[in-house]
Amino acid sequence: MLEIKNLTVEVGNRRVLKDISLSVMSGSTSVLFGPNGSGKSTLLATIMGLGNYKVVSGQIILDGKDITDMPIHERAKLGIGLMSQRPPNLVGVQLRTMLQVTGHGRVDPTTLAGTLGMDRFLDRDVNVGFSGGEIKRSELLQLAAQNPCMYLLDEPESGVDLESIEKVGKMIHDLITGGITCAGRREREGKSALVITHTGQILDYIEADRGYVLCNGTISCAGNPRELLREIRAKGYEECVKCRLVRMS
Amino acid sequence: MSVSTDELKKRAENALDKKAAFGEDLDLSEYKEGASDLPREPSLEKLPDDMQDTLLHSGVIPSEKGREGSFVVLDSSVIASSILGKGFELMDTREALKKHDWLKDYSWKAVQADADKYTASTYLADAPGYYIRALPGQKIKLPVQTCLMVGHDNTAQTIHNIIIVEEGASLEVVTGCTISPHVEKAIHMGISEFYVKKNAKLTFTMIHNWAEQVGVRPRTGIVVEEGGSYVNNYVIMKKVRSVQTYPTARLVGRGAVAQFNTVAVAQPGAELDLGSRAILSAPESKAEIIARSITTGGTVINRGRLTGEAKDIKAHLECRGLILGNNGVNIAIPELEARVPDVEMTHEASLGKIARDQVEYIMSRGLTEDEAVGMIVRGFLEVGIRNIPEELKKEIDRTIAQSELAKG
Numbered sequence: 001m002l003e004i005k006n007l008t009v010e011v012g013n014r015r016v017l018k019d020i021s022l023s024v025m026s027g028s029t030s031v032l033f034g035p036n037g038s039g040k041s042t043l044l045a046t047i048m049g050l051g052n053y054k055v056v057s058g059q060i061i062l063d064g065k066d067i068t069d070m071p072i073h074e075r076a077k078l079g080i081g082l083m084s085q086r087p088p089n090l091v092g093v094q095l096r097t098m099l100q101v102t103g104h105g106r107v108d109p110t111t112l113a114g115t116l117g118m119d120r121f122l123d124r125d126v127n128v129g130f131s132g133g134e135i136k137r138s139e140l141l142q143l144a145a146q147n148p149c150m151y152l153l154d155e156p157e158s159g160v161d162l163e164s165i166e167k168v169g170k171m172i173h174d175l176i177t178g179g180i181t182c183a184g185r186r187e188r189e190g191k192s193a194l195v196i197t198h199t200g201q202i203l204d205y206i207e208a209d210r211g212y213v214l215c216n217g218t219i220s221c222a223g224n225p226r227e228l229l230r231e232i233r234a235k236g237y238e239e240c241v242k243c244r245l246v247r248m249s
Numbered sequence: 250m251s252v253s254t255d256e257l258k259k260r261a262e263n264a265l266d267k268k269a270a271f272g273e274d275l276d277l278s279e280y281k282e283g284a285s286d287l288p289r290e291p292s293l294e295k296l297p298d299d300m301q302d303t304l305l306h307s308g309v310i311p312s313e314k315g316r317e318g319s320f321v322v323l324d325s326s327v328i329a330s331s332i333l334g335k336g337f338e339l340m341d342t343r344e345a346l347k348k349h350d351w352l353k354d355y356s357w358k359a360v361q362a363d364a365d366k367y368t369a370s371t372y373l374a375d376a377p378g379y380y381i382r383a384l385p386g387q388k389i390k391l392p393v394q395t396c397l398m399v400g401h402d403n404t405a406q407t408i409h410n411i412i413i414v415e416e417g418a419s420l421e422v423v424t425g426c427t428i429s430p431h432v433e434k435a436i437h438m439g440i441s442e443f444y445v446k447k448n449a450k451l452t453f454t455m456i457h458n459w460a461e462q463v464g465v466r467p468r469t470g471i472v473v474e475e476g477g478s479y480v481n482n483y484v485i486m487k488k489v490r491s492v493q494t495y496p497t498a499r500l501v502g503r504g505a506v507a508q509f510n511t512v513a514v515a516q517p518g519a520e521l522d523l524g525s526r527a528i529l530s531a532p533e534s535k536a537e538i539i540a541r542s543i544t545t546g547g548t549v550i551n552r553g554r555l556t557g558e559a560k561d562i563k564a565h566l567e568c569r570g571l572i573l574g575n576n577g578v579n580i581a582i583p584e585l586e587a588r589v590p591d592v593e594m595t596h597e598a599s600l601g602k603i604a605r606d607q608v609e610y611i612m613s614r615g616l617t618e619d620e621a622v623g624m625i626v627r628g629f630l631e632v633g634i635r636n637i638p639e640e641l642k643k644e645i646d647r648t649i650a651q652s653e654l655a656k657g
Binding site: 048049071072075077090091125142 | 604605606607609610611612613614615616617618620621624625627628629630631632
């Protein structure tokens with residue numbers, strides 16, 4: 001279970017996340033909605049421990065363990081796995097190598113890459129010259145090799161063409177559920193996910209239990225993800241901000 | 250016009266104090282000539298274990314497995330020479346000059362005897378070296394390996410190599426330049442003249458494996474004829490005091506190609522003044538220079554010069570450097586020179602530290618910071634020589650693992 005408690009984050013001197021609290025239960029999936037620049041990617045990056053994101057106050061807790069100040073690789077070892085939206089190019093590091101080291105030699109890169117039709121990318125440098133969709137697939141393969149228990153997915157459907165979206169969506173579904181169909185067992189043993197989505201398209205493939213709307217660095221609403229999406233589609237995010245202001249006043 | 254031997258000798262004598270265009274001016278009087286009477290070894294595997302290790306770390310395989318032949322010079326003595334394959338000649342350059350009268354037309358033609366004090370000293374010494382000639386049309390599958398080793402302290406080793414790849418032939422040569430264990434101070438001067446004939450191909454890989462007090466002055470000239478192709482791989486990752494080299498390929502036939510790949514690590518105390526030059530003087534010739542350098546405290550200068558003298562030539566230079574730690578200096582000097590209008594010449598150069606986002610990206614897959622940096626450094630260097638032999642890749646990995654490189 002992932003718990004974010006009153007998290008406030010600064011980049012430079014700018015406050016980008018303000019008093020965020022949310023939780024993702026074991027075996028469940030939560031969705032993050034929000035307009036561009038609202039802090040969604042910052043939140044995932046902060047959970048992973050990346051970049052110059054300074055936690056000013058609050059805590060990040062994974063399965064009861066405070067990971068707020070933990071180095072990145074230790075978070076990864078505890079089971080956090082991030083699918084970045086714009087990962088850096090790794091010139092000279094082949095995808096095959098990346099899958100081998102990420103999977104500690106337990107996975108066969110060729111078989112794994114075959115599942116997403118990425119076998120011909122194995123000897124290419126990671127992300128170099130990859131299209132948007134290829135980056136997503138490469139990220140997914142790395143996550144599959146890593147086998148985390150808490151997936152952080154930053155817009156997994158963006159840039160993926162219509163033909164591939166089904167494959168990508170299905171793979172995400174399989175990774176998150178771990179093939180467990182029983183809801184009860186999934187809650188005990190399954191994986192969790194926190195997923196950023198703009199379009200909501202990914203909801204066609206994964207079962208999301210809870211949705212959050214992030215606006216201007218704060219959570220302005222929470223609830224049933226499909227209902228939230230319907231509302232956002234109909235009225236836009238402005239309505240979420242107004243609604244929160246009304247509730248606060 | 251050809252110059253008489255006497256005239257050339259006079260010119261060399263006059264050049265004995267001539268400073269080189271680049272690099273620290275080494276005082277040759279501190280060194281003595283290498284021993285020329287060391288015994289022949291029946292087999293490389295009969296050499297002492299630590300010497301075999303040194304060979305191995307320089308890309309030379311003592312068992313000769315996967316090699317077409319071997320040639321080893323220790324100080325100024327040829328201590329091993331063996332031919333396992335077919336289709337080529339391999340012997341001491343001095344012996345070859347006696348055997349083939351025509352070879353004088355190749356000797357001291359691609360490198361000037363009076364270029365500087367190092368070429369002059371080598372010209373005037375009775376310098377050994379390898380002569381390798383791939384016979385016309387012969388595709389020699391495996392590499393021929395050669396090793397130039399300094400065996401004693403305060404030795405000035407002079408070497409004169411000639412490689413000729415005849416029309417339609419192809420040849421790969423791996424050369425390890427090194428010192429035997431326990432030698433600390435020495436100087437190595439190596440003259441190499443390579444001739445790649447019509448539609449022939451030469452791949453030349455040189456691994457430098459020196460020590461803290463060694464000065465190194467290779468002088469290399471390459472001539473590539475019509476449709477010929479020359480690939481130069483150069484790797485230097487170990488400690489050394491001073492290396493200055495600037496191999497020059499002249500592309501004299503239509504469609505000739507030259508490719509220079511350099512991987513260099515400047516350890517603390519080292520000055521590496523490295524360059525690659527291609528003079529494209531025939532139409533449709535192509536050249537590419539790729540250099541990857543890292544300083545961990547020493548100075549590394551990466552020169553590169555492409556000169557376009559004929560139409561429809563294409564040339565590119567790519568020079569990237571990393572600065573690890575706070576004391577190193579990395580200098581990139583890319584130069585393009587065009588003398589006719591119809592040329593396509595480009596260069597890119599960049600220097601910097603390892604990008605933080607790349608390190609974090611790899612760490613987010615569960616690797617420690619050191620492991621992530623090691624992976625990036627290895628990748629950075631490997632791009633320099635994409636198709637390097639597998640054992641050389643392993644050597645690069647070993648060097649990274651042993652050095653401070655993996656620690657960022």
